[in-house]
Amino acid sequence: MVETGKVLEGKPPHAPDGHPSVTQGKVGLLLVNLGTPDGTDYKSVRRYLSEFLSDPRIIEVSPLIWQPILQGPILTFRPKKSGEAYKKIWTDEGSPLLVYTKRQAEMLNARIGSERLVVDFAMTYGNPSIASKIEALKAKGCDRIAVVALYPQYSATTSASVYDRSFDALKDMRWQPAVRTAAPFHDHPAYIEALAASVSEHIASLDFEPERVLMSYHGIPKAYFEKGDPYHCHCHKTTRLVSEKLGWADGFAMTTFQSRFGPTEWLQPYTDKTLEALPEQGVKKVVAVSPAFISDCLETLEEIAMEGRDSFMEAGGTHFSVAPCLNDSDRAIDLLETLAARELAGWI
Numbered sequence: 001m002v003e004t005g006k007v008l009e010g011k012p013p014h015a016p017d018g019h020p021s022v023t024q025g026k027v028g029l030l031l032v033n034l035g036t037p038d039g040t041d042y043k044s045v046r047r048y049l050s051e052f053l054s055d056p057r058i059i060e061v062s063p064l065i066w067q068p069i070l071q072g073p074i075l076t077f078r079p080k081k082s083g084e085a086y087k088k089i090w091t092d093e094g095s096p097l098l099v100y101t102k103r104q105a106e107m108l109n110a111r112i113g114s115e116r117l118v119v120d121f122a123m124t125y126g127n128p129s130i131a132s133k134i135e136a137l138k139a140k141g142c143d144r145i146a147v148v149a150l151y152p153q154y155s156a157t158t159s160a161s162v163y164d165r166s167f168d169a170l171k172d173m174r175w176q177p178a179v180r181t182a183a184p185f186h187d188h189p190a191y192i193e194a195l196a197a198s199v200s201e202h203i204a205s206l207d208f209e210p211e212r213v214l215m216s217y218h219g220i221p222k223a224y225f226e227k228g229d230p231y232h233c234h235c236h237k238t239t240r241l242v243s244e245k246l247g248w249a250d251g252f253a254m255t256t257f258q259s260r261f262g263p264t265e266w267l268q269p270y271t272d273k274t275l276e277a278l279p280e281q282g283v284k285k286v287v288a289v290s291p292a293f294i295s296d297c298l299e300t301l302e303e304i305a306m307e308g309r310d311s312f313m314e315a316g317g318t319h320f321s322v323a324p325c326l327n328d329s330d331r332a333i334d335l336l337e338t339l340a341a342r343e344l345a346g347w348i
């Protein structure tokens with residue numbers, strides 16, 4: 001029989017004097033996305049990039065070799081360039097990635113939260129950190145916590161870094177909560193359904209018929225794929241399932257990879273090179289979709305919707321539109337509710 005649990009707050013009944021006050025019996029659901037700088041200024045971006053790019057899951061080079069390069073040329077020049085890019089997408093409420101992730105957690109909590117279940121969010125890098133939110137959930141009485149990385153496709157660079165940091169946070173705790181990690185959802189019917197519906201709705205709203213849909217995923221170094229990271233296959237499966245769902249002809253949707261970093265080869269074909277080449281091949285009307293991102297962020301709003309558009313139009317494209325991510329739509333919250341049910345099974 002499934003244990004239902006009981007919320008207990010304060011001194012347990014029949015406990016001897018001096019027994020510490022305890023709060024227990026609740027379940028936490030922690031939604032985690034990548035993270036973003038606290039501001040667009042040089043210092044904030046530098047602090048964020050330093051934490052992000054020091055993660056051995058992101059850069060698989062010995063720190064003895066990598067740290068001098070990172071702390072030297074990269075963190076001298078990149079924060080200014082990235083800060084300028086962040087300025088173009090920043091909102092009154094802050095970074096879009098943070099704003100949407102916070103709203104997703106609040107909306108999901110309003111829908112499924114209860115005296116027993118608390119939904120919250122954290123960021124892998126920057127604020128609010130995973131450790132601070134695991135501590136906060138524990139303090140609220142959550143002795144079981146399901147951590148859900150908000151990446152549909154699994155990659156060691158992203159999903160594993162979320163779970164590494166979650167387990168790191170437990171190291172200093174005397175009374176650890178039970179912690180669960182979540183399976184990827186690149187092929188989950190609820191995700192495919194939500195993505196397909198949002199893309200087809202976007203296409204129907206346009207005043208042109210796209211000749212191709214570019215499914216542009218964040219890239220990873222090719223070497224990580226060769227060492228066994230399943231991300232590439234997960235991306236291709238998402239594209240195939242969405243194409244099948246929408247009855248698209250073979251080749252109408254293309255899988256490409258964006259956001260290269262550093263001099264090594266990354267997964268191909270590259271989004272930027274593809275956008276530059278398509279007009280010459282006679283493809284002048286394109287819709288871009290970002291299936292690796294649940295929420296709009298720097299990579300969708302600046303790299304694709306601004307930089308990508310400019311290079312496509314300069315190369316001879318005539319029509320270009322970007323489908324928004326699921327963000328804080330009802331579809332996003334429906335999807336999160338389905339994923340929460342899957343990950344909390346047996347606990348709630």
Ligand SMILES: C=CC1=C(C)c2cc3[nH]c(cc4nc(cc5[nH]c(cc1n2)c(C)c5CCC(=O)O)C(CCC(=O)O)=C4C)c(C)c3C=C
Binds near residue numbers: 078095155158221296
């Ligand atoms: C080696 C470097 C990087 C790897 C590997 C990588 C993988 C990866 N990243 C995302 C999602 C996001 N990345 C974002 C920004 C971003 N990514 C890198 C580098 C790597 N990412 C950098 C240096 C940056 C910062 C911006 C910049 O300086 O260009 C973001 C946006 C964050 C925001 O604040 O909006 C997201 C989201 C995935 C899914 C992924 C591998 C699958």
Ligand SMILES: [Fe+2]
Binds near residue numbers: 218259
């Ligand atoms: Fe990235």
Ligand SMILES: [Fe+2]
Binds near residue numbers: 259298299303
């Ligand atoms: Fe980028």
